[in-house]
Amino acid sequence: MERAFRRLDARLTIFEKVLIANSVIIAGGAVLGTWLTVNFAARFAVGLAVSFFITGVTITLVVNYVLLKFAFHPLFELRSTMEQVQAGNFAARTRSELGDPDIRLLARTFNDTLDRLDSYRRSVSAQILRAQEEERKRIARELHDETSQALTSLMIALEVATDRLPEGADQATEQLRRAKGIVARTLEEVKRVTVELRPTVLDDLGLAPAIRWYVKHYVEPAGLAVSLDIQGLEGRLEAELETAVFRVVQEALTNALRHAHASRVGVELLAENGTLRATIRDDGRGFDPARATGDGDRGLGLVGMRERASLVGGELAITSSPGAGTQVELVAPLNRGSGRAAG
Ligand SMILES: Nc1ncnc2c1ncn2[C@@H]1O[C@H](COP(=O)(O)OP(=O)(O)O)[C@@H](O)[C@H]1O
Ligand SMILES: [Mg+2]
Structure with missing residues (x-):
């Protein structure tokens, strides 16, 4: 019984399932209604007619619910996968052996798209990391070769200038001393940044x-x-x-x-x-x-x-x-x- 059910599930599209489900309900309702009318119409009390009606409608609704639930279950599963991906679980995939042929194709396409997005994301972040590392290397080299060298030359120039100051130029000596302090600190800072970069x-x-x-x-x-x-x-x-x-x-x-x-x-x-x-x-x-x-x-x-x-x-x-x-x-x-x- 269950095997036959599953085979049916795999062979019919959603459209066919819904069509069959509703046809069964409509045909069943019509046959039952006609049969009841023909056989019992004359003898019916109003109360009995009403209870027949309510029972009929209830049965119809329940049967419709069960059949539609069955027909749409692959879609529900697809939706739940989409929700998982939406919530950040990028590894979530739909089962590809879902019943319906149309949905199966949809699920496979959906899974393929997710795979492709995932590998695209990976390759982009790889590129970003490589580019970032290259750029860091370049800036570190620039800082080391240009900025540090220039600051070092400046330091030497300040020292030479200090040596050449005439006796008693205390104010100028003090200013040069302060300037050398700034250059030394800047050199340290440049060195630290260079190391941090690469x-x-x-x-x-x-x-x-x-x-x-x-x-x-x-x-x-x-x-x-x-x-x-x-x-x-x-x-x-x-x-x-x-x-x-x-x-x-x-x-x-x-x-x-x-x-x-x-x-x-x-x-x-x-x-x-x-x-x-x-x-x-x-x-x-x-x-x-x-x-x-x-x-x-x-x-x-x-x-x-x-x-x-x-x-x-x-x-x-x-x-x-x-x-x-x-x-x-x-x-x-x-x-x-x-x-x-x-x-
Ligand atoms: N070794 C650790 N011990 C305690 N908490 C940590 C540790 N590593 C990471 N965390 C927590 O994880 C968070 C994210 O870390 P991370 O991605 O490195 O970002 P960031 O260091 O820039 O804050 C941190 O803000 C911290 O709350
Ligand atoms: Mg961190």
Whole structure:
């Protein structure tokens, strides 16, 4: 019985189902009505006629409801998938083995569209990340080669001028001293911005030295105790992978400093069997990752980490709960073939 039902379900279109359903109801009503009239009309009391009428209408409505519910169930399912996607669950897909042939086609097209949008979104964010990284590199180079050099020359010129001042020009000496102070502070600031944009160690020496250097100069001085454990990372990796891992570690450390109020962080980098695993674990106050990324008006850090992971064919897992610290884990393949050298 159920098999026959399902076969019918798969073969008929919604239009045919509704047509059949309504035809059955109308025909049934007409036959029953006529039969009742012919056989009992003369003997009917008014009360009985009314109760016949009410029963007839009720049965018709119930049958219609059941049949329509059956006919439209694939559409309901499609709608529920659409609502899930609307709510931000981009992985939701409709079952493609839905009953109705028309709806099946609709569901397949809908799923294909979602797939295509998803891969488009991924490729766009990959492009954005690459372009952003290139631009940062360019600006960092510009700041280092031009601005820093110019400031250094200015500093030297100020020193020479100070030396050449005649005895007793105390006011001028004081002014030059102040000017040198400003130049020195600006140089420091330019250096800090340059590093934040793109640490040259990353390009020059690679991932492990860059992380060690970053921790030593920017994390530990801020009051966070970091234990570093780096294994299997002696050589250089693909530039894009080095960038992705560095940025993920950097963001996780920044979050541990800024949000977690952590006192210790463990950073583990392990390269073996063709896989790179980076784990950053803090002992801070933790949070609910599902809520931190869901509403879109929060920071881009967590989203960015995920995007960078998927850019290098990897996966990112964030484990955290309020009060229990946070763990960020990135797992990525070490070699994804050549031709993706942009970092
Ligand atoms: N290690 C962490 N410990 C506690 N809360 C965190 C941690 N990392 C992220 N969060 C929470 O998740 C939110 C989103 O983080 P993120 O996407 O990096 O944005 P941002 O750092 O710019 O605020 C933060 O505002 C913070 O509330
Ligand atoms: Mg952040």
